[in-house]
Amino acid sequence: MSSINFDIAHLLAGSLVLVSFLELYQDRLYALLNVYAVHALALAASVGWQAFAQDAPHLYVTAGIALVFKAVVIPVALHRMIVRLGIHREIEKVVGVGPVMLAGIGLVALSMVVILRVTQEADPLAREDLAFALSVILLGLLMMVTRRNAVSQVVGFMSLENGLVLAATGAKGMPLVVEISVAFSVLIAFIVIGIFLFRIRERFDTVDVQALDRFRGEHS
């Protein structure tokens, strides 16, 4: 494989990690959704490049799915959802931007160390891809843990899933069926979570998940 192929794959996967960092400190929901759309775009570009580099035409389908659903349909739907919920102007206090970014850097370092050491014999392209994918997954989890708003937790979950797709496409020979089923499962999760958001809102007048804990009666 020529080194330009490798460099471009590296660049695109790395940009995915970068956008994950951008997501971490967005405290406005609109901005967060826009960044998520960029995240999905980066994923689509990365997967598309993988399709070209690995000469695997079915990966173009995956890239298309990522482009249509994750970069367009889901962000637009979430936009409309938060407008209907009337929380589009809300500012969410992120729990200390500095520590969260530092923790994110630590997680990326950790995933690099783990993956690069475990997969020494593997194809270098797959290695880099896996390391970036694990970073994206961990950053998505970090976002779910640090956020309070249900919408931003959903975004965290979605970007975690983008990391999974990145990992899956990095490995050669993954059948299309798996990718399609992953994409559909995300869509279903999105629908379910959307419905839940409205139900939570109807019941508690807020999508702050701490309200749920209050209503359980343990943290009065």
Place this chain on the structure above:
Amino acid sequence: MLTVILACAAALLALAAFAVVIVRYAAATPIIYGMTMIVTAISLAAAATPLFGAEPAAMRTLPLGLPWLGAHFRLDALSAFFLVVVDLGALCASLFALGYGTHEQAPQRVLPFYPAFLAGMTLVVIADDAFAFLFSWEFMSLSSWALVMAHHREPGNARAGYVYLTMASFGTLLLLLAFGLLAGPGGHYSFEQMRAAHPSAALGALALVLSLIGAGSKAGVVPLHVWLPLAHPAAPSHVSALMSGVMTKVAVYGFIRIAFELAGAPAWWWSMLVLALGGVTAVMGVLYALMQHDLKRLLAYHTVENIGIIFIGLGLALAFKTYAMPFAAALAFTAALLHVFNHSLFKSLLFFGAGAVLTATGERDMERLGGLIHRMPQTAFLVLVGCAAISALPPLNGFVSEWLTFQAILLSPQLPTWGLKLLVPAIGAMLALSAALAAACFVKAYGVTFLGRPRTGAAEAAKETDRFSLVAMIALSAFCLIVGIVPGVFIDALAPVSSSLIGAHMPPQIGAQWLSIVPIAASRSSYDGLLVFLFMVISGALAATAIHRLASDRLRRAPAWDCGYPDLSPVTQYTAASFAQPIRRVFGSLVFRAREYGEMPPPGDVRPASLKVEISDLIWDAVYAPIASGIGVAADRLNRLQFLTIRQFLSLVFGALVILLLVLAIWS
């Protein structure tokens, strides 16, 4: 034959489903028990043939269970023998239940589970892969648990069921680990492959210990017996008989299958472990039994004792097998198997007797019974036969198997190691002690329950039990007598079993003179049950005739001497507690930390004097109570985990993932 047996098991499962449908009708009880009788009789006939005609093991694989494994079944001599035990017990229990079951308060809680329980036991003994074995084993445990919980509102039964379920799951877990070890990394779960695999010494030893604890907890080996005296009496009496007489034997089967066949060549310490456990079990079981006043619980503790005797036999067989003494090993092994068969006979008989007493009086507490020999003469006689058999009195069957075990113990000086040379006689002494104490215990149980005067109105109003129950008890007592008189036939039938597992069998007994049995050589020892029986019958008949001729016409009835106190109440009779007191004084202070508190009011005080006895169960206090309280404390601590917020749960997952990755990063 295997096909017939599998069909019978399927028929039993179908009966269980059928019972659910028809349980609302009054005719359900006779229909279900009648059908189980027919099915178990067919299965019994099919299982008995391989023992008497030398047939090769039959095998069959059914497309059930794990898709790549299937369910393997195999009928060899060992399975056939245990199947005979299961089916004979089940046949008699079903016959007994034709009468006993009509008194059942909640037939819908018994009828569906009864055939399922029988099917589970049948499938365990013919299973030929680990998956089928464990599945049937757990099926047997769960269906018997449901039967234990049949009368769940009675005090203590819920706890009995809980303890039983916990111990059963624990035992199955250990058996699962044992099979996992034997299957090896290749996952060869069929017994055929395990037999061919020859596990390494360490692996085999681990599997043996696991199976000893796992199967031992089901069989009731001390200190894993705690559930047994709680659960066995809680079930309806015919089920108690099956659990005590048959299910514990299925557990013994599991142990034999692993220890003698699958775990490879025995190491020197295996037999010592089994022997020591057997000896402790025998003595502790009978001591516990002596302290009991509840008839069914006393019988359950005696099961513990008899399991001890069986394990002593198996331990001896292992010892002789280790040092390549095949004929001695065959003798010990045959003794253990014969005791398995005998115990299933007389323990079922005694539980049926207890069930008959329970239906007639509604009482299980001996201190509230008495004088039943006049009200239930036939039951009283049959229970007497059972008591004599379990106390190992000739000419009945209990004597034969215990005598054979002693014969094997007497061969122990030929063993080459000093450890066993010293241990085996000590075990022999424990066996003798437990046999003597068992006799004392059954004198107590029989005397207090059936002799004397009735202590309560319930005992006074007792009526003889029904025909079906009597026929079942008569059949079992006849078997006890037959095995006692012609043991040679049964020992010869066990020859294929012992040749398949030990590689040798006892010399054929049929040809011996006067139907006597000669375990080793005629010059050494022999026993002739028939002659003993004839002597007892003839001398008894002569004595009875003489007494009748000379003394009967001079009989006169007069009031008993009452020491000057008129109107003695039945409460002043000798009680079970007073009978057990000397033995409690000797052993109890050590084993049970028994304390007696006597209170004698001073002269002039009109309060009655009182005597209070406190008995504590050291095994429960030392082993189970700390475990239970430890689990309770841990559960209390961990309870907080249930009340975290969503973000805290997510953080837990996140933290666990990061920590695992860190471990990976540092270690690799």
